[in-house]
Each structure stands twice: as C-alpha cells, then as structure tokens.
Amino acid sequence: MSLTQVHELNSALASPGVQSPVDAGWHRGGKLWSNLNEVCDLLRIPSGLVGTDADCLFQHVQFKAGQRIYTLGQPFEMLYIVNSGFLKTVLIDESGNEQVLSFPMKGDLFGIDGIHHRQYASEAVALSSCDVILMPFKKFTALGRTHAELETAIYSVMSRELLREQIMVSMLGSLSAEARVARFLVSLSERFAEMGYSGKQFNLRMTRHEIGSYLGLTLxxxxxxxxxxxxIGLISVEQRAIGIKDLQALKTLRRLPPSRSRAKQEAANAMKRSAIGLPSASSSRGPVAVA
Amino acid sequence: MSLTQVHELNSALASPGVQSPVDAGWHRGGKLWSNLNEVCDLLRIPSGLVGTDADCLFQHVQFKAGQRIYTLGQPFEMLYIVNSGFLKTVLIDESGNEQVLSFPMKGDLFGIDGIHHRQYASEAVALSSCDVILMPFKKFTALGRTHAELETAIYSVMSRELLREQIMVSMLGSLSAEARVARFLVSLSERFAEMGYSGKQFNLRMTRHEIGSYLGLTLxxxxxxxxxxxxIGLISVEQRAIGIKDLQALKTLRRLPPSRSRAKQEAANAMKRSAIGLPSASSSRGPVAVA
DNA sequence: CGGGTCTTTGATTAGGTTCAATAAGAGTGG
DNA sequence: CCACTCTTATTGAACCTAATCAAAGACCCG
Structure with a gap:
C-alpha cells in the first residue's frame, strides 16, 4: 500500500544545507523539504517570531489518488500537513463500514486521533494527487517546548479540530438533509476561497457517496x-462541477421551499388521502425558510 | 450566574502549606485544593514520576444544579476537571437552539473548546451538585514543559476528546435511534462502573430531552x-432509575425485533393498504438483529 | 468499444418527528 | 398537609423526511 515510502525515511531528518527554493519547500537529495516557518504559514499559525531553524526541515511525500497515508491501527509517529491535493479520513467501525470524518486539504493537519492510543484510529486516503508534509510528533512537541508561540499553536490547532467535530455533531444532530448539503457546499466554497481558488466555481473531489457518508446521508x-x-437557482451542478449562485441562501437554508416537483408530490399525496377519506394536508410552508 | 465565584480567586494560587487530607483534596483557608498528583489520578494519567510539587495546588469550586460553569463567548482562561457530580456542555447555534455535546463526570476534563478562539465556544451547566477543579491553562502548559509525561498526557487527553467526538459523529451518521439509545446506556453503564458505582443500576442525571439532544433525537x-x-427485557426503567439487564444485547443492538405493539402497527398498516388496494407488506424482519 | 464506477431520477416504504393528551413527580405557599 | 403549578415522562395517531429499491444514463479508462 505504498506505506514503505513513508517509513523508510524516518531517520536522517536533522542536517543543514538549504538549496534552491521551489513553490513551497526546497529540493534536497531529490526530495522536497519545508522549514518550520513554511509549516507555520501553511497551518495559518501566527509564527513570525520563530527563529530561522535552518537545521529543522520537514520532508514532503507524494501520494496518488487512492493511496493510503496511514491505516487503522498502524503505530502513531507522525502528524501530516497537506501542502497540496485532497484527502479523506475515514472511521471504520466494528462491522467494516466506512464513515468519512473529514476532507483534509491545503493547510490542514491530520492524524491527531492517533495520539491517544499511540495508533491511528482512522485511515487517511488521497482523493487526488497529494503533497503531504511529514511532521514527526516527538519533534513537533519538542519544538513547542523551545518556541512558546508554537506550543500555543499546537494546542490551538488541536482545539480547532475539536471545534470542527463539535460543529459536525451539531449539524448531524439538528439539521435536515438539505441544510447539511447546503452547509457542506458553503464550507467547501469558503475553503476554496481561503486557498486562493474560486469560491464560486469549483470541482468536487469526492463522490456523492463520500459526501453522503460525511453528512450522514445516502448518496x-x-x-x-x-x-x-x-x-431553484442556488447552484449550478454538472457532475463534479459546482457553481455557487446564491451563497447567502445556502448559508441560511433550513428546509426547501415548495417547488414544481414538490407541488406535484403534494398533489399526488392529496389525491391518495382523499381516496381514503382523510382531510387534506394543511402544511403550506412559507417561502424559502431561513434562520 | 455565580460566575463571580469563579473569577474572584484567580490570583493567589501559588503558596505552600498543606493541611489535613480530605476525600480528594485538602482544606486551606476554608477551601478545597488538590495537588498535581491528585489531578493526574483523577484524569487517569499515568503520572507517578511527577515530583511532589507541594507548592502547586489547584482550587476546587462547588456548583449547584443549574449553575453555569462558563458561558458562550466568555474569555478562556481555565480548563475544568470534574471531581464529583454531573454536568452537561451545550453548543448554542445562531438561532439559540441548544445541542448537548457531552455529559462530563468524575475525571473528565472540559473547556478545551475555548483554547482556539481564546473564548469558550460552548456552555457548561451543572446537572447536580458538583465539585470542579480549576486548572488555569497557562499553568497547565507551563507544568507540561517541565514534566515530560504531563505534556504527553495533555496532548493525549485532547486527542481522547477528539476521538470521543469522532465516535459521536459516526454514531449520529450511521446508527438507528434505538441503537444510539442502547449505546448511550452502555457507555453510561461503563462510565459508572469506572467511577466505582454500579454499572447495572443507576439513576440518569439528565432529562429525556437532554439525552435526545445529545443523540440527535426527540425526547x-x-x-x-x-x-x-x-x-423486551434489556433494561428496567422507572423514570430516572435504570437497571441494565442484558448489556451484551445493548452493545450489539442495531434494530429492534418485532414485538407486540409493532405487530399491532403492522396489522394496522396492512389494513390501511388493503383498503386502497395496495399489496401487503413483505418486510418480515429476522429475530433480534445484532452485529 | 466495453466494462466499470458514478450519478440521476422515480416509486415505495420505514423510521422518526410532530402534535396532542395524560400522568407522574417535585416544589411551593397557604 | 393539601392544592396548585411546573417540569418531566409516557403513549397514541398522523404525517413527513430520507432510506431503500430499481432502472437507466453519463463518464472514464484501458
């Protein structure tokens, strides 16, 4: 499963000598490396103060779509930071069902769930070609001890992940199917915008099945x-290509307004009811229900 | 809101002089305090090695049922550790709806979600009389810097919380209502057993409404x-009093077996269908469906 | 071009919500 | 101590959302 790639290079991580800068990271020995400042930038951590630790480089690894970064139960040693590309993390329950937990993309840290039991509790899979930075956890925390603002940042990032999961729990617990899908699109849009892409026009990198799993819905x-x-003109959709047309409506959507097809459905129900002598439905919803 | 209680004493936390041991914690100046070792024990952290920091004491605060420990948006300074009693943490969304996120009890750490934005993202409310230990976050991380195993433990506890939320997301995303309730009872039972109470016989400290909110269901x-x-004999229930009769069945329950009332329901449906000329249902489920 | 995966759409059904009525406690104050 | 109220819990009936089952179309890649 290409995991050997990851592990064969856990050794020689500490030795100086920087070379020609490329995109994000330097080449050395035919491989890409990033220093601490680049890592902090990527994680949106207000570093700045961090002294230039030129001797402190972090290796990149590339994955192709479908490859696993780590698997369930594998010993935990690393955190991972996405430099480019798209991934998913999945929880695999006792009966082997996959549940998507997150879609890490540029700037996201993943693998945190491995800290507690010292082995990963989930799996991470590349959805596209990916460039991922290896962050040995031991080294990370050691750096935290000498760089106060980095330590703060580590706790902060972990807290952020917890917050993210809380929002997720809240969504799953209280929103309708359509509201969940709407918010998913909004958060994707915002995420793409943050990464410098268009937030109005983008391609989904995951299948309907994966989105459904993430949102607790069927494909x-x-x-x-x-x-x-x-x-109803909130988005345009053609296969994986999404165009956001009314972000505000998506943000505040709770339930869907009555529409052609829904009216049809209504009518059908009404007929069925009258056929067996029940009173007609009195559920006339208002217009686009918002917060 | 009794929050003054909490804040009036953020100052003089560092001065020695231990007195008579009581339950968990010492009295000093009419208040309860715990040292680092007691805190680690409570958190189920393998401390042991921690040198006796007699000068390092953590204050307890008592709350009565209904009182808030912290509120949404309040500046974050503290983590809290439950020494006794029961609480809930709730997320409050844009439209003011409460969603229960957790039910902290003895040994649980809460308030972590405040780290990222430096203000609490949720509220914590006492469900019963509680004794809570104040853990100033700054002091906690400072101690982590000098006690390696404590630092590890902090990360570990945060990772554990993340894991807990992941399990929650997975439950909400994939289990039926009955399976969620069953697992809730199992985890409560295990939790009570860990705390030294009976895991077979206990009183719920929360309302049906709160349980429903926690599980994404109605009361x-x-x-x-x-x-x-x-x-069907899996539990006995009378108001808040629960007796666990078949833990294993609760653990593996996925859907409910057909029962008296269900058969009645079935019959009713069949009648209704035949009345309008539809084919009869063919959904005979098997016996107690388990994993 | 053919076989796979992914997506769309329709029809039906089941599981959970909603609405409503009743009952059971827990305080509270006369 | 008892009536009164308020909160909490139980149960029934009707309804509705989303799951399931099914079929066909679109796309991709070798």
Whole structure:
C-alpha cells in the first residue's frame, strides 16, 4: 500500500544545507523539504517570531489518488500537513463500514486521533494527487517546548479540530438533509476561497457517496439535494462541477421551499388521502425558510 | 450566574502549606485544593514520576444544579476537571437552539473548546451538585514543559476528546435511534462502573430531552426506546432509575425485533393498504438483529 | 468499444418527528 | 398537609423526511 515510502525515511531528518527554493519547500537529495516557518504559514499559525531553524526541515511525500497515508491501527509517529491535493479520513467501525470524518486539504493537519492510543484510529486516503508534509510528533512537541508561540499553536490547532467535530455533531444532530448539503457546499466554497481558488466555481473531489457518508446521508439524498438547489437557482451542478449562485441562501437554508416537483408530490399525496377519506394536508410552508 | 465565584480567586494560587487530607483534596483557608498528583489520578494519567510539587495546588469550586460553569463567548482562561457530580456542555447555534455535546463526570476534563478562539465556544451547566477543579491553562502548559509525561498526557487527553467526538459523529451518521439509545446506556453503564458505582443500576442525571439532544433525537423517541428495551427485557426503567439487564444485547443492538405493539402497527398498516388496494407488506424482519 | 464506477431520477416504504393528551413527580405557599 | 403549578415522562395517531429499491444514463479508462 505504498506505506514503505513513508517509513523508510524516518531517520536522517536533522542536517543543514538549504538549496534552491521551489513553490513551497526546497529540493534536497531529490526530495522536497519545508522549514518550520513554511509549516507555520501553511497551518495559518501566527509564527513570525520563530527563529530561522535552518537545521529543522520537514520532508514532503507524494501520494496518488487512492493511496493510503496511514491505516487503522498502524503505530502513531507522525502528524501530516497537506501542502497540496485532497484527502479523506475515514472511521471504520466494528462491522467494516466506512464513515468519512473529514476532507483534509491545503493547510490542514491530520492524524491527531492517533495520539491517544499511540495508533491511528482512522485511515487517511488521497482523493487526488497529494503533497503531504511529514511532521514527526516527538519533534513537533519538542519544538513547542523551545518556541512558546508554537506550543500555543499546537494546542490551538488541536482545539480547532475539536471545534470542527463539535460543529459536525451539531449539524448531524439538528439539521435536515438539505441544510447539511447546503452547509457542506458553503464550507467547501469558503475553503476554496481561503486557498486562493474560486469560491464560486469549483470541482468536487469526492463522490456523492463520500459526501453522503460525511453528512450522514445516502448518496441519492445528496444527489437529490444538488438537483433541487440547481432547480431553484442556488447552484449550478454538472457532475463534479459546482457553481455557487446564491451563497447567502445556502448559508441560511433550513428546509426547501415548495417547488414544481414538490407541488406535484403534494398533489399526488392529496389525491391518495382523499381516496381514503382523510382531510387534506394543511402544511403550506412559507417561502424559502431561513434562520 | 455565580460566575463571580469563579473569577474572584484567580490570583493567589501559588503558596505552600498543606493541611489535613480530605476525600480528594485538602482544606486551606476554608477551601478545597488538590495537588498535581491528585489531578493526574483523577484524569487517569499515568503520572507517578511527577515530583511532589507541594507548592502547586489547584482550587476546587462547588456548583449547584443549574449553575453555569462558563458561558458562550466568555474569555478562556481555565480548563475544568470534574471531581464529583454531573454536568452537561451545550453548543448554542445562531438561532439559540441548544445541542448537548457531552455529559462530563468524575475525571473528565472540559473547556478545551475555548483554547482556539481564546473564548469558550460552548456552555457548561451543572446537572447536580458538583465539585470542579480549576486548572488555569497557562499553568497547565507551563507544568507540561517541565514534566515530560504531563505534556504527553495533555496532548493525549485532547486527542481522547477528539476521538470521543469522532465516535459521536459516526454514531449520529450511521446508527438507528434505538441503537444510539442502547449505546448511550452502555457507555453510561461503563462510565459508572469506572467511577466505582454500579454499572447495572443507576439513576440518569439528565432529562429525556437532554439525552435526545445529545443523540440527535426527540425526547419522545428516547422515551419510546427506553420503553421498548424495557418491554423486551434489556433494561428496567422507572423514570430516572435504570437497571441494565442484558448489556451484551445493548452493545450489539442495531434494530429492534418485532414485538407486540409493532405487530399491532403492522396489522394496522396492512389494513390501511388493503383498503386502497395496495399489496401487503413483505418486510418480515429476522429475530433480534445484532452485529 | 466495453466494462466499470458514478450519478440521476422515480416509486415505495420505514423510521422518526410532530402534535396532542395524560400522568407522574417535585416544589411551593397557604 | 393539601392544592396548585411546573417540569418531566409516557403513549397514541398522523404525517413527513430520507432510506431503500430499481432502472437507466453519463463518464472514464484501458
């Protein structure tokens, strides 16, 4: 599973000698490396003060779509930071079902769940070609001890992840299917914008099935939500290509307004009810229900 | 809101002089204090090595049912450790709806979500009389710098919380209402057992509404699940008093087996269908479906 | 071009919510 | 101590959302 790649190079990480800068990271010995400042930038950590630790480099590793970065139960040694590309992390329950937990992308730290039991509790899989920075956890915390603001940042990033999961729990616990899909699109849009891409026009890197798993829905429901949003002009959707047309409506959407197809459905139900002598539905919803 | 209690004493935390040991913690100046070793024990951290920092004491504070330990948006300074009693933490969304995130009890650390934005992202409320240890975050991390195993433990505890949220997300995303309620009872049972109480017989400290909020269900669904489990002999339930009768079945439960009331329901549906000329249902489920 | 995966859409059904009514406690104050 | 109220819990009935089942179309890659 290409994991040998990752492990064969855990050794010689500390030796100076920087060379020609490239994109983000330097080449050395035919491999890409980043220093601490670049890592902090990537993690959106207010470093700045960090003295130039030229002797402190972190190796990059490339993965192709479908490859696993780590697997369930594998001994924990590293955190990973996405430099480019898209991934998913999945939880695998006792009966082997996969549940998507997150879609790490540029600037995201993942692998944190391995700290507690000293082995990963999830798996990370590349959804596209990826460039990932290896961050040996021991080294990371050691640096924290000498760089106060880095230590603060480590705690902060972990807290941020916890916050993210809390928001997720709250979404799953209280929002309708359509509202979840809408918020998913909003957060993707914002994330793309942060990364410097268009937040209005982008390609999904994951399947409907993966989105559904992430949101606690079936792939059909996700597909239908996309179609419905398309129909009422909130987005345009063609396969993986998404265009955001009304971000505000997506942000505040709670339930879907009545529409052509829904009216049709309503009518059908009404007929069925009257056929068996029940009173007609009185559930006329208001217009686009928002917060 | 009794928050003055908490803040009036943020000062003089460092001065020696231990007195008569009581339960967990010492009295000094009419207040309860704990040293680092007691705190580590409480958190289930393998300390041991920690030198006796007699000069390092942590104050306890008492809360009565209904009192808030911290509120949304309040500046973050402290983590809290439950010494006794029961609490809930709730997320409050844009429209003011509460969502229960956790039920901290003895040995649990809470307040972590405040680290990132330097203000609490949730609220913590006492469900019963509580004794809570104040853990100034600055002091905690400073101690981590000098006690390696404590630093490790801090990261570990944060990772554990993240793990807990992941399990929660997975539950909400993939389990039926009854399975969620069953697992909730199992985890409560295990938690009570860990704390030295009976895992077979206990009183719920939270309402059906709070349980429902925690599990992403309505209070009626929770109540019905309890009744159903009672009916088939998995538990006994009378108001808040729960007796666990078949832990294993609760652990592996996925859906509920057909029962008296369910058969009745089935029959009713069948009648309704035949009345409008639809084919009869063919959904005979197997016996108690387990993993 | 053909076989795979991914997506869309329709029809039906099941699981959970909602609404409503009742009951059971827990305080509170006369 | 008892009535009164407020919160909490139980249960039933109707309804509705999202899952399931099914079929067909689109896309990709060898």
């Amino acid at each position: 059909e429901t996700v597909s239908r939500a996309f179609s419905a949003f398309n129909e | 009626e669904t929770v109540s019905r699940a309890f009744s159903a489990f009672n009916e």
